[in-house]
Amino acid sequence: MKVLIVGAGRVGTSVAENLVSEQNDITVIDTDARNLQGLQERYDLRGMHGDGTQVAVLEAAGAADTDLFIACAASDAVNMVACRIARQHFNVPRRIARIRAADVAEYPALMGEDGFCIDALISPERSVTTYLHSLIEFPEALQVVEFAEGRISVITARVSSGSAMANRPVEALREAWPDVTACVIDVLRGGRPLQAGIQTVIEPDDEVVLLVDTRHARRAVRQLREAEKTVHRVMIAGGGNIGLRLARQLAEESYSVRLIERDPARCEYLAVNLPGNVLVLQGNGTDEDLLRRENIGDMDTWLALTSDDEDNIMSSLLAKRLGARKVIALINRPAYGELMQGSHIDIAVSPAQATMSELLRHVRRGDVAAVHRLRQGVAEAVEAVAHGDRKTSHVVGRRVGEVRLPKGASIGALARGEDIIIPDGDTIIESGDHVIVFVPSRQQMARVEKLFQVSPSFL
Structure with missing residues (x-):
């Protein structure tokens, strides 16, 4: 499949590296030649220096015979205009736009043939927020994703030593929960998949990937590990788009939320735009004195959601040491995430993977x-x-x-x-x-x- 991507920033790079590994013909357009050079050095793809809203640039990039057009530049306006040109001038059959503005999807006319000709919207901030919310709602899980309009869940959970399934074969699932619709689809031991069969014995600390009727999810997971206390108190470091969205959603659901943001002007914006039951604090998530004053040891969940991987890792390690029950860190670099998850950081969330899950449905x-x-x-x-x-x-x-x-x-x-x-x-x-x-x-x-x-x- 021939894919044309506009934008070689964080999202565009993630999309390119994921799709190029599946033997697609990838071309990336960006106004920053340095971004393109880095991509071309690492991957087998073509870079085109230029503006993705210019017809001549799109033509030179091969838009005329492109199968899939993905506009994920930093600007919503660039992405929308690029999709319209791709459809009306080059007749590209499928067009996807990365859009930050939350209200665009509410106006179908903007996306249709009389608008910007967008087949599908992707929003990394929305995808990550939804994923983080599912982890807060399901504290026993390392990953929760849904299918069939939420009726089927795939849940990853780490087996505890006192669970009903520890040291028992996979085939014992039916015996352990006869009234639960579920099956084991994968078992990881030491981070490596076992390609488990029905005779595979599940050991403590294994990560089990479970497919389950969502109505039975909590009963099933509690056969793998003991039930954890319901989350009520949440502290978030980082008041960017993701922190803002998540804090607002949790506050509307009666969670107790404290949000730490470094920038004073952003703090004022957050205080005005968040519900009154969200406490906005100006400071740094790596400030030990601040965390102690705000009783970090009483927090059910700590989330580090800044744009800096190192800050997220360090603040999460500190929060865990000071007593936070569960810590979740947003980590962009895959190598960092693999190193940190399962150590003192309970869950490392990759924004790129959350975004790719949304995009792949259209690919x-x-x-x-x-x-x-x-x-x-x-x-x-x-x-x-x-x-x-x-x-x-x-x-x-x-x-x-x-x-x-x-x-x-x-x-x-x-x-x-x-x-x-x-x-x-x-x-x-x-x-x-x-x-x-x-x-x-x-x-x-x-x-x-x-x-x-x-x-x-x-x-």
């Missing part, structure tokens, strides 16, 4: 309803809709055991109408089923996509 071929990255972006879980019949589809009318999935991939659940089904090898997939597929490596996704593409004879 994957076939009828894809949702895609989420798992295991620091190594694996994926995808919700694909089965269409056609046995003649026109590779999956419809076939038993799950007959579907030719890549090695290690598995079908974890089917959403059929109102029913959530954990299939066995004899379960037959029907047209219209939403099929949740776990794929252990991104490089295998192309084969999974082909399985859910119907033949040209399907009408």
Whole structure:
């Protein structure tokens, strides 16, 4: 697939490095030649120095035969105009824009053919905020993502020594929770996947990736680790867009929220634009005296959400040492995140991975309803809709055991109408089923996509 990306900033770089690894033909446009040089040195892609809103630049970049156009420059206006040009002048079939403004999606006319011709919006701030909120609501989990409009959840949790599943094989799940619709789709030990089978024994400190009917999620996870106290008191370091969005959402849900921001002018803005029950503090999250004065030891959750990885790591380590029950840090550099998660930092959140999960739904071929990255972006879980019949589809009318999935991939659940089904090898997939597929490596996704593409004879 030929992909044209406008913007080589943090979001554009993340999009490029993720898509180029899947053997796409990538071209990136940016006004900063240094950004492009760094990308070209690291990845097999083409850089084009110029303004993505100029017709001549887009033409030179190959817009005329582009399959997917992604505008993720820092400016909303640039992204919107670039999408309109890509559609009206070059007839690019799919166009995605990164938009910061929260209200654009509320005006469909702005996105349509008479507006800026945008097929889909991505908002990193919204994606990260939603993901952080799910971690606060589900304190036992390391990761929570949803499929089938929230009816199916994929949850990663670390097994505690006193749990019902510790030192028992995967097949004991049915015995441990007979009334719970769930299955284990992956087990990680020491950060490495085991490609677990039903005989695999789950050990304390293993990370178990569980697919579960959302209604049963809490009961299922509490078989893996003891229930944690409900979160009520939250302290956030960083009053940027993500900190502002999260603080507002938590305050509206009656959480007790304290927000630390370094910049005095930004503090004034936050104080005016946040509900009165959010306490805004001017200071630095690495200030030990400030954290002690604000009773960090009484906090259920600490979140470090500044734009500086090092500050987020150091403030989180300090908060943990001073008694915060759970600490979550926003970390952009993948190497930092892998090093820190599971140490004194409970969860390292990658903004890039949260954004990619939102974007991939529009990138994957076939009828894809949702895609989420798992295991620091190594694996994926995808919700694909089965269409056609046995003649026109590779999956419809076939038993799950007959579907030719890549090695290690598995079908974890089917959403059929109102029913959530954990299939066995004899379960037959029907047209219209939403099929949740776990794929252990991104490089295998192309084969999974082909399985859910119907033949040209399907009408």
